[in-house]
Amino acid sequence: MPDKLKKINLLHIQDVFKKYxxxxxxxxxxxxMGPGELCAVVGPSGCGKSTLLRLILGQERSTSGQVLMNGTPIGPPDVDRGIVYQKYSLFPxxxxxxxxxxxxxxxxxxxxWREEKERLTEQAMExxxxxxxxxxxxKYPYQLSGGQQQRVAVIQALFAQPxxxxxxxxxxxLDPGTREDMQLFTLELWEEYNLTIFFVTHDLEEAVYLGTRIVALSQYYxxxxGEGKEVSRGAxxxxxxxxxxxxxxxxxxIKSTKEFAELIREIRRDAFDPAYRQHTEKFxxxxxxxxxxx
Ligand SMILES: Nc1ncnc2c1ncn2[C@@H]1O[C@H](COP(=O)(O)OP(=O)(O)O)[C@@H](O)[C@H]1O
Ligand SMILES: [Mg+2]
Incomplete structure (x- = not known):
């Protein structure tokens, strides 16, 4: 892709290193990432998925490299980037x-606020x-089930039109049934509101089911x-x-198709299996x- 085109994509992350x-x-x-994509990011637990997400959110800065949105380096968190966490997205x-x-x-x-309150409240109710x-x-968050809390958290994030x-x-x-409901709910909203979603999960099935695209992050390569303890290799x-x-x-x-199972096997091997290491040139x-x- 020509350099110019990449820069005008909605999200552009280049040469990003993060050290602790x-x-x-x-x-x-x-x-x-282009507008409208539902990019599912998978990777082993602890490989840096949440870290990458915090860099996009602007909550943390990369050690080097750049994160751009529509060609402009991102600043601190703002309404352009909505966020839903596993828990505690809501104020109790x-x-x-x-x-x-x-x-x-x-x-x-x-x-x-006084002028807009009525209109916005109506919208929020919708x-x-x-x-x-x-x-x-x-109801307050503690009066809602886990699934209900996540529904409100998704709506809360969407309401700011990120x-x-x-x-x-x-x-x-969430339990498996509620989880499936939430996956469907997310896909419905994504279609209805032409959302662009960066979805982090360590569940491969969820990633392959939801994503228009799958990105695997891994330190196994x-x-x-060379090898050895002196090489500090990140994802x-x-x-x-x-x-x-x-x-x-x-x-x-699609979850019950042969292709689905095959793809999951392939990604599990490439991204999750410490014993199987691809060379960077083979990615x-x-x-x-x-x-x-x-
Ligand atoms: N603030 C921090 N200070 C030091 N180490 C951190 C910090 N945040 C995360 N880490 C480490 O960075 C690695 C990646 O963490 P994280 O991004 O949360 O992984 P994931 O979301 O893929 O499970 C982990 O080894 C974690 O211990
Ligand atoms: Mg995480």
Whole structure:
């Protein structure tokens, strides 16, 4: 891809390194994402997925390299980037409705809020209705089930109309049935509102089911640096693959297909199996937005 095109993509991450002390966590990450994509990021636990997400959010800075949105280096967290965590995205002392409204309220002066309050409350109620939560809008987070809390958290993030929605293992704490409901809910919202989603999970099945694209991050690979304890190797993008077109929805039926199982096997081996190490030159970076600087 020509350099100019990459820079105008919605999200552009280039040559990003992140160290904590002497330990390299992210080891030269290159990633570019266009609007409308649902990019599912998988990787072994502890490989740096949340770290990468915090860099995109602007909560932390990379040790080197750059993170751009629409060609501009990102600053501290703002409304352009919405976030849903596994837990605790909601404020415990606010009702579901007030949690949804909070972002807008904080961004307004007192008089402006007074003027807009009614209209925004109506809008927030519509969103809560959309999420099947209209009967619970006065409830506090502790009065809601895990699944209901995550519904409100997703709606809260969407209400600020972010350019990109970041989700960090948002359904990992839910039971399998609720989790499946939430996956469908996410896909519905993604289609309905033309969302762009960066979805972090360590669940391969979830990633392959949800994503229009799958990116695997892993520290299990070989390169010119050789082996040995003295080499501090961080995670790289070891696989970046197109799964389905933007705008096309996935049916839960794909989960039982042979191709689905095969793809999961392949990614499990390439990204999760410490005994199987691909050389950096053999990485499968076939997505059209995929790139690698050397
Ligand atoms: N603030 C921090 N200070 C030091 N080490 C950290 C910090 N945050 C994360 N780490 C380390 O960085 C690695 C990657 O963590 P994380 O991004 O949370 O992984 P993942 O989300 O893939 O499970 C882990 O080894 C973790 O212990
Ligand atoms: Mg994490």
């Amino acid at each position: 002390g002497d330990k390299v966590i992210l080891d030269d990450i290159d990633l570019s 002392n606010l009702s579901a409705l007030d949690n949804v409204l909070l972002g807008k309220k904080l961004g307004m002066w007192f008089w402006q 969103f809560l209705y959309r999420a099947g939560m209209s009967a619970h809008f006065t 350019k990109i929605l970041l989700m960090d293992e948002p359904f990992s704490a 070989t390169d010119a640096r 790289k993008v070891v696989l970046d693959k197109h799964l389905r077109d933007v705008g096309s929805s996935a049916s839960p039926d 499968s970076l076939t997505h059209r937005h995929s790139f690698k600087t050397v």
